[in-house]
Amino acid sequence: MEAAATLTLSSSPAAAARRSLARETISALHFCRLPVRSPRLRAAQSPASRALSSGWRRPRRGSGSGLVVRAETFGQLTTGLDSAWNKLRGVDVLSKESIAEPMRDIRRALLEADVSLPVVRRFVSSVSEKALGSDVIRGIRPEQQLVKIVHDELVQLMGGEVSDLVFARTGPTVILLAGLQGVGKTTVCAKLAFYLKKLGKSCMLVAADVYRPAAIDQLTVLGEQVGVPVYSEGTAAKPAEITKNAVEEAKRNNIDAIVVDTAGRLQIDKAMMVELKEVKKAVNPTEILLVVDAMTGQEAAALVTTFNIEIGISGAILTKLDGDSRGGAALSVKEVSGKPIKFVGRGERMEDLELFYPDRMAQRVLGMGDVLSFVEKAQEVVRQEDTMELQKKILSAKFDFNDFLKQTQNVAKMGSMSRVIGMIPGMNKITPAQIREAEKKLAFVESMINAMTAEEREKPELLAESRERRIRVAEESEKTEQEVGQLVAQLFQMRAQMQKLMGMMQGQEAIAGMGDLVDSLNADEKAPPGTARRRRRRSEPPRQRELEAVGGAQ
């Protein structure tokens, strides 16, 4: 059963975002000519995929759609775990003997990911215990059983539930940020303000790093960028005093939350701790969050422990997860320090701070990707009205080059091409070279579209009908007439495919998710020579036939 990969058609924003995401990825991939593979094929290959998409796993609330994707991070850890499942192939039951080698692989994979030794020991012992105590379940292979156990243990290891921000019942919520130099504290201040604004809360940033005038300037610039006020008293006042005054200012202006940026030091020193304690005493913050760099691995977990013992913190923010290929910090912080990771930073842009979901992270570690986070991103960048407008255009076969440009821009807003592609079902085998190739192809296509007049973009028929126009676009974009012709033909093919997909979406209450979208896209590409063309001739308007004459359908 592929229940986990089912998208339900509804009018909710999430469903609209999913549909729009499907269209965007499909159009971008179509133009890039990237090999799209069905997630169902993958599911047939990987025990991890099978275990989590077999229906045996009941997706919990907020735990994601369960679509199978290989994310770009934690490659080595994921591969290490994969080798553990592979050792169980051909084994009938989980026994002390049969799990010995897989458990060694799991242990090695975690240690190589820089998870601290005591955590690894506890984890391996707990997984072994559960594996040996688990019943034989008909239809579930031992390797799938082990994946499920490891998944659940990973979720527990990282705290189980998402740990959201706590807000003050009365008065402004005070969020105090601490951390060593360069971990991304100042950037996190602005990202948090951006996050709070999205929640509909008014926010103010407080410059309490009095040792580096440049830090105050940086915060001021970031505050302007996010559109929130920055409270500063320069470098002469003491951080505790500044913060206390900032709270008063926030009260006067009915501001919901303030985020306090404190000084970072190269290592933990006494003065830093004393200063933080003074701020804590002065304003009794609602949240004290330690910002740590994911790339420092288990050291990050040790830092959280030390700060918690010294100051008493409420949680951690893990930055630079996008640059961390090991995953040790994410896996160790909660278990080592007892404090949850509340947010993760996954890039330098303001929108790259996300709540930390242990179950989504566990899926990433297991190579399952994180479609839900991706859908949320899509929701943020794709306006609901645009989605409806686009839907109308697709249904009436009016999808044009302007829509195409808008969609590629939307995909770009979600992050780098590699990140976007890493989260698309079935795209896990795409190499960096192919991604670079795809980026080049998009730039290639965009240059032709940019050379079109507004009218041509809106009515591609004009280009189909006029050789002169195609030659002009070719000359202006420094491409050949044949390339322009192919692009126009592709747009008409896309119109037909999108109409077909939208028809599927509208005609059924629930459709198989990306799998079916991708399959249906591939169906035309993989059809034996001649058959796809014949099908089109029967079902598509005469315009399509004209276009095939323009520059070749493929």
Ligand SMILES: Nc1nc2c(ncn2[C@@H]2O[C@H](COP(=O)(O)OP(=O)(O)OP(=O)(O)O)[C@@H](O)[C@H]2O)c(=O)[nH]1
């Ligand atoms: N890739 C990536 N870069 C990040 C992330 N968070 C912060 N950065 C970058 O890290 C660098 C340091 O960030 P800052 O915010 O200045 O660090 P800080 O902790 O305030 O530094 P001090 O003020 O010196 O203590 C900047 O270039 C940020 O853009 C992240 O999640 N991912």
